[in-house]
Amino acid sequence: MPQEVGAVHTVKHWFSDSLIGQGLLVLVLGVGLGALFRRDEHPGLWVVQGALYTAVVMGTLAVQRHRTARATGVGPRTIADLGRKIRHREVPRDPEERAVMRRLVDDELGKIERGGRWLPYWLGVMGLVAVGLLVLGAIRGSLGYSLGVAVLVAAFILWILLMRRRTLGLYHHMRAALRENG
Structure with missing residues (x-):
């Protein structure tokens, strides 16, 4: 790259x-x-x-x-630097930096997993809104706008699921890399 x-x-x-x-x-x-x-x-x-x-x-x-x-236990600038390293799958060599990255990865994985409990409900509500707009559009005779919004909502739901999967994979990879090298 x-x-x-x-x-x-x-x-x-x-x-x-x-x-x-x-x-x-x-x-x-x-x-x-x-x-x-x-x-x-x-x-x-x-x-x-x-x-x-x-x-x-x-x-x-x-x-x-x-x-x-x-x-x-570190400042925002260090967190941003470690976040960049995580996105590039770089495992630090310094033991202190590795320990901070391990805590950061564990914290982020915990947030994602806790948020995952409510994800089906949020996505379900978004889907219901899209279906409701489609029904209202069909009733009012303006299906084009409703269909466009429904497609955007469906694309947004798919994007959320794909990004969550990608992020979980990245953090699980970093957790494993930090354990095997440390």
């Missing part, structure tokens, strides 16, 4: 490491979506709604980062 260079590399790492970068991205997306879907409202309302969405998302991210930092 070719090595990233230049501005793309810098921006990518800035977004993965910086809460400010992630907050700016959420704000821009929130304002943009407000402008796209609420064209007839005042632009100030778009900004206020975008700021509200940003505050909620950033609060959630800060709490998650704090919990992960507490579980692993």
Whole structure:
């Protein structure tokens, strides 16, 4: 795989490491979506709604980062670096870094497995919403929009399942690699 260079590399790492970068991205997306879907409202309302969405998302991210930092005993920058190593399947040689990565992998696997208990219910609710929209579309005679939303919901459900499977495989691989090399 070719090595990233230049501005793309810098921006990518800035977004993965910086809460400010992630907050700016959420704000821009929130304002943009407000402008796209609420064209007839005042632009100030778009900004206020975008700021509200940003505050909620950033609060959630800060709490998650704090919990992960507490579980692993290291700061957010180290966690981000270890996350990159995990995604690239790199096992550290330093025993202290290996111990931190082991705690991080165990913590992330625990989160995924705990979330997996509720996953069928969430996916079922999403499926019911899609089916309900299809029925409403058929009743009202505007099946095109309802069918489009149902396809998007089905694609989103499939994406969730595939990403969960991929992530579980990655973390189980790293857990095994950390145990066999340590």
